[in-house]
Each structure stands twice: as structure tokens, then as C-alpha cells.
Amino acid sequence: MKTGPDIAVVAALLGDPARANMVTALIGGVALTAGELAREAGVTAQTASSHLAKLAAGGLVEVRRQGRHSYYSLSGDDVARVLEGLMGLAARTGHRRTRTGPAEPALREARVCYDHLAGDLGVALLDGLVARGAVTRSEDAIRLTAAGAAFLAGFGIDMPSLSRSRRPVCRACLDWSVRRSHLAGALGAALLSQLFHLGWARRVPDSRLVAFSASGRAQFLATFGPQAASSPADPSQETPSHVPAQRPRSRHPALPRHDV
Amino acid sequence: MKTGPDIAVVAALLGDPARANMVTALIGGVALTAGELAREAGVTAQTASSHLAKLAAGGLVEVRRQGRHSYYSLSGDDVARVLEGLMGLAARTGHRRTRTGPAEPALREARVCYDHLAGDLGVALLDGLVARGAVTRSEDAIRLTAAGAAFLAGFGIDMPSLSRSRRPVCRACLDWSVRRSHLAGALGAALLSQLFHLGWARRVPDSRLVAFSASGRAQFLATFGPQAASSPADPSQETPSHVPAQRPRSRHPALPRHDV
DNA sequence: TTCATGGTTCGACCATAGTCGAAGCATCGC
DNA sequence: GCGATGCTTCGACTATGGTCGAACCATGAA
Known part of the structure; x- marks a missing residue:
């Protein structure tokens, strides 16, 4: 009965507004730096770093260090597809970001x-x-x-x-x-x-x-x-x-x- | 700047383990009563009621009252598709319920x-x-x-x-x-x-x-x-x-x- | 009517986790 | 070398929200 993948952990990762803004910004596959994502999400660099670490631990994003920059990108287009599906649900149920x-x-x-x-x-x-x-x-x-x-x-x-x-x-x-x-x-x-x-x-x-x-x-x-x-x-x-x-x-x- | 569908609210709805168990049980397509869903999620009837109210307010499930029973079901197959997508992500990243x-x-x-x-x-x-x-x-x-x-x-x-x-x-x-x-x-x-x-x-x-x-x-x-x-x-x-x-x-x- | 059952609401408790300040590292440019 | 920049870690504060006990409401049966 209780078998199968655990939706809750990955959905909880996407359930935080800051993280949702970050992954939304990452749709399309271009890597963004941690600072850009922090600005995109409207949080400070420390908070963004924490969120990005969680997203990476959850396997939703990947990080590539280059010099003093950390480039984050979605770990696959399956992530982007789920995000689009969630956007569709949100649009249907009338939830706007602002x-x-x-x-x-x-x-x-x-x-x-x-x-x-x-x-x-x-x-x-x-x-x-x-x-x-x-x-x-x-x-x-x-x-x-x-x-x-x-x-x-x-x-x-x-x-x-x-x-x-x-x-x-x-x-x-x-x-x-x-x-x-x-x-x-x-x-x-x-x-x-x-x-x-x-x-x-x-x-x-x-x-x-x-x-x-x-x-x-x-x-x-x-x-x-x-x-x-x-x-x-x-x-x-x-x-x-x-x-x-x-x-x-x-x-x-x-x-x-x-x-x- | 931050306009667009809010995936955070709907993802947060799915991000709670109790609610995730409920909607997962509903992928079967048949409507379940509040009590059945409470047992499925492993919570008491009160908390289940609270969760179901939130899911209904979020437009993810629909409720049909029949006598003294409340039958809950997913509000559409688009919800089920997103759930399957989330399951895929969870399976890929190795998160299992049990x-x-x-x-x-x-x-x-x-x-x-x-x-x-x-x-x-x-x-x-x-x-x-x-x-x-x-x-x-x-x-x-x-x-x-x-x-x-x-x-x-x-x-x-x-x-x-x-x-x-x-x-x-x-x-x-x-x-x-x-x-x-x-x-x-x-x-x-x-x-x-x-x-x-x-x-x-x-x-x-x-x-x-x-x-x-x-x-x-x-x-x-x-x-x-x-x-x-x-x-x-x-x-x-x-x-x-x-x-x-x-x-x-x-x-x-x-x-x-x-x-x- | 009275009782039992299923469901919801209210209130209080408490833990999780989101947030930022400050400090610590590493890298880059000069 | 130096300072500046970008990112992360640590620590503490706070609040959102998940949880259940108890009461409340509605339906159905005796």
C-alpha cells in the first residue's frame, strides 16, 4: 500500500516560494549563478545557498563550479516538464504568483x-x-x-x-x-x-x-x-x-x- | 516581475506527507471517503479533514457529499499526470515511501x-x-x-x-x-x-x-x-x-x- | 424521540524550516 | 602581495503550519 516513489519530498522542495522561483527561472536549461538565482528569488545570498543545496541534494538541480561562480541548472528536462505541469495546474486553479x-x-x-x-x-x-x-x-x-x-x-x-x-x-x-x-x-x-x-x-x-x-x-x-x-x-x-x-x-x- | 502561475502553492499542497499519501491513493480513480483517506494517510480524522479542505481549496481534489459521507476524488486527470511526473522524479532521485x-x-x-x-x-x-x-x-x-x-x-x-x-x-x-x-x-x-x-x-x-x-x-x-x-x-x-x-x-x- | 456514526471546527501545542547577520573560504583582478 | 567579489557555513530568531483533544454538527437508524 505504501509503496512507490515519495512524492512528498520532491513536492516539498518545490513548495517553497523561493525555491519555486529559482527552478522556474531555470526552465529552459541555461545555467544561472547562485547570485542571479538569489536575486530572482528575492532572498539573500545565504538563504539562496541553503535552498540550492537542498535542491541539489534532492536531485532536482545540478551544480557546476567554475572559478568563483556556481552555475546551477535543472538536472534534466523531466524536471522542466513536471514544472510545466505544475504551472498548468496552478493556472487552472487560479493561483498567481502575485x-x-x-x-x-x-x-x-x-x-x-x-x-x-x-x-x-x-x-x-x-x-x-x-x-x-x-x-x-x-x-x-x-x-x-x-x-x-x-x-x-x-x-x-x-x-x-x-x-x-x-x-x-x-x-x-x-x-x-x-x-x-x-x-x-x-x-x-x-x-x-x-x-x-x-x-x-x-x-x-x-x-x-x-x-x-x-x-x-x-x-x-x-x-x-x-x-x-x-x-x-x-x-x-x-x-x-x-x-x-x-x-x-x-x-x-x-x-x-x-x-x- | 514575479508574475505567472504559482507553482509553489500547489507544490506545497503536495509537499506534505499526509496530503501526498491521500492524493496518491486517489490516483486509482475511485472516490474515497474522508475516513478512508485518513487511514490511508495515517492521521486522525481531524487532520485529514483539514488537509482535504486545503486540497479542495487548492483545486486539486473535489468533494461530493452523499449522506453523511464525503467522497473525495481528484479534480481531473491533469492532476494525476502531474502526480505521475512527480513520482518519476522521486524514483529517479531515489526517494521511496517505504x-x-x-x-x-x-x-x-x-x-x-x-x-x-x-x-x-x-x-x-x-x-x-x-x-x-x-x-x-x-x-x-x-x-x-x-x-x-x-x-x-x-x-x-x-x-x-x-x-x-x-x-x-x-x-x-x-x-x-x-x-x-x-x-x-x-x-x-x-x-x-x-x-x-x-x-x-x-x-x-x-x-x-x-x-x-x-x-x-x-x-x-x-x-x-x-x-x-x-x-x-x-x-x-x-x-x-x-x-x-x-x-x-x-x-x-x-x-x-x-x-x- | 434518542443514540450512534462520520465529518468538521475550534483551540492549543510544538517542531520544522525559512530567514538573515556575521564570519569563513576560495577565486579573480590589480 | 593586496583588496574585492562570490559563495557557503554557522548560529540564532521567528513563524508558519501540522498535529491532536475536545466539542460541535449533520445524517441515519432504532
Whole structure:
């Protein structure tokens, strides 16, 4: 009767808000330093260290010491999958991390899902690629078409390097705010970084916000948005407030993080 | 900044041993009374009531009052899927509720996962459907083929009612004991109930065990198991397994606590 | 009615564990 | 070498929440 794996210990590890914030920040597989995770969780370095030790002892994260930095990452994508499942449950039962704040509408429109675009515009991006025949979508599997590869190469994506990478080119990621899939994987990451490179959007520091400029949004919608619709942007949405502060991006030279 | 679904609250709900025991007992799919759950969790009726109130407030379980009994059940199969995922993590990291009991090997072979078949035979079922071209599997998305619909209709599944239902027909559910996917969703549920209807297997009361009769297992394997002719190798992510019972040990040599 | 049973609420106790200050180590840059 | 930075350990404080005894409520049976 009492056999089987013990859910309670691993669930208890995820049940603390600080630890939950940390592992949530780690979804996507990029390693973060202990200090970054402490800031992400809103606790001091000592507390974060304690939490990270517990997560590591519980086998949920792995640590790699490099110089005076400790890089933490999830121990596998099975962890990420469980986290997504928990997010789904939390969304269904209506549990939000904070109550709706001023940044919330902007976050729902465009935010970074670790290294790819999420939110309304992220879902629109995938929809637009499907409508243009660049990718095919069946349930949660996404495949790039030959025409899509050409289209994206024309957009400035380095397609050969994508196919060389060990990472899957296209992945579906369930958007928690829209409750539909957006594009993840190597292509999703490359597209987002190209948006930054073109200056259509930029990251708001210390936030998951992706701020589109007015012309950037227009060009984005013209390129990826609904085709026939000649109606311009939704009038109820306004451009996210721009926070021009810039953070030093040379914080950890060993594993450059994906910001900019 | 800290917006998004709050996985901490739902994970904390599952992080208490008493509550974890309760929801684990509910994976069987049948509703249990508060008293039964109290005994299952090893706590008094008062504490069980408190825990169940929290689980209900968190949206993980639902309560149905009948006379002077309160019947609790999981609020959906998404809860069961998350629980299975957590079990997988716990198994991988070596957290077990108690030492391996006598019922454990049987549970690893065939058990009920909410309303569909799990364990070695559940994974074999999905593998067999893939090998026969009845479904296609890519990453975690499973799709029914036209040939598969005909095949399953011949097996006695009421396919029209499946497609009428609002529930997804095919879903992948990560099996915690085998560490590979088995078939969930409306089709998974229909297949299990057809197995019961045909008398190939029956449920063992007060347990998640699914007991196959000797002839039932033979017919099951003949219908869904590895085909006699060498089935073409499926180059998908998950390695096809013809003898699933002896897979997990050799697959994870670094985790020695899998003591049958 | 009266009693018995199952379930919930109230109140109090107490342990677990989350938190931070301060100190201790290691590494990096100069 | 030196100081600065990043991370961890130690110790103490505190509070959240899990637990049960007892009372309370509702249902069903005699």
C-alpha cells in the first residue's frame, strides 16, 4: 500500500516560494549563478545557498563550479516538464504568483520564456509561421518546412547553425498566459535574438518583459502577424513603458547569459 | 516581475506527507471517503479533514457529499499526470515511501493511472500502437492515424464518441516506473475499460493493480505487443522496447536503488 | 424521540524550516 | 602581495503550519 516513489519530498522542495522561483527561472536549461538565482528569488545570498543545496541534494538541480561562480541548472528536462505541469495546474486553479500588477498586461503581451518569445506576440508568431506555411503544427509537434527554412533565412536566421546544434530546432511550449503553444527550441531562440538584433524589441532589465518599439511592433506584425487583416494594432494595447536603465551585461564571462 | 502561475502553492499542497499519501491513493480513480483517506494517510480524522479542505481549496481534489459521507476524488486527470511526473522524479532521485513491498513488481507491470493503463504493459501498449502505425509519436505529441482509427474500432472502441468528447483523444503520460510514455487521454481510458470489458484483466480492489488473466495477457500481447516479425526500428526519441520488463535497470545504472 | 456514526471546527501545542547577520573560504583582478 | 567579489557555513530568531483533544454538527437508524 505504501509503496512507490515519495512524492512528498520532491513536492516539498518545490513548495517553497523561493525555491519555486529559482527552478522556474531555470526552465529552459541555461545555467544561472547562485547570485542571479538569489536575486530572482528575492532572498539573500545565504538563504539562496541553503535552498540550492537542498535542491541539489534532492536531485532536482545540478551544480557546476567554475572559478568563483556556481552555475546551477535543472538536472534534466523531466524536471522542466513536471514544472510545466505544475504551472498548468496552478493556472487552472487560479493561483498567481502575485496579484495583477501594472507590469502584468505588458507581460501578457510579450515576455521572454527563457530564451524565446512568449505571450500574445509569441503565440502570434507561431500562428503566423503556420499561416505562411513556414512550419507545420500537429498537436504539440512542430516541423519546419523547406519553404519555411528559406523564409527564415531571408529574415536573417542562420539556418545551417540551427541544424548543426544538438538542440531541437522547433519545440512547442505551452504559453501559460494564452494557454496555447508558442515556438521554443533553437529556432525560437534564434528568432528572439534576431528581434533584438534588428532593434524591433529589447529586454527590460531585471524582468521578463520584452519591449517592442512602435515601429518594431509594426514590422513584426507585418512580417509574422495575421496576413489579410489590414486593421492595425489593437487599440486597447499600448506600447509598454520603456525603462531605459541598462545593466552591465558582463557579469559572468565564463557562461555569457542570453540577455540583450 | 514575479508574475505567472504559482507553482509553489500547489507544490506545497503536495509537499506534505499526509496530503501526498491521500492524493496518491486517489490516483486509482475511485472516490474515497474522508475516513478512508485518513487511514490511508495515517492521521486522525481531524487532520485529514483539514488537509482535504486545503486540497479542495487548492483545486486539486473535489468533494461530493452523499449522506453523511464525503467522497473525495481528484479534480481531473491533469492532476494525476502531474502526480505521475512527480513520482518519476522521486524514483529517479531515489526517494521511496517505504522499502520495496511484495506488491511492487506487479505494480510495475500493470497498474491503473487514473483511468488508463500504466506500467510495463501500458508502455508496451503505446509501443505496439506505434509499431502498427495506429498512432504516430513525435516528442510528446501522439496522433491517431486513419488506419489506427479503423484498427481500434475493430477492437471495439467507440471511436465516434471519442472524437465527440471534449477531452483530447491521445495524450502522453510519463510512466514513473518505466520512465517512458504510455497512452493517456480519452483513447487510453477507452482502451483500459475495453480490456476490463473483454475480461482480459480486472482491477484488484483497494489497489492500483491491474491483474491480467493468463489468456488475457496472451491476447493483449498478441494484439498490441511486439509483433512476431521484426518490427522496423522506430527512430523516434524513445527507444522502442520489446522486453520492457528488464529495461529500467540497465538504462539507469547510476541509480542503484531500483531494487525490483 | 434518542443514540450512534462520520465529518468538521475550534483551540492549543510544538517542531520544522525559512530567514538573515556575521564570519569563513576560495577565486579573480590589480 | 593586496583588496574585492562570490559563495557557503554557522548560529540564532521567528513563524508558519501540522498535529491532536475536545466539542460541535449533520445524517441515519432504532
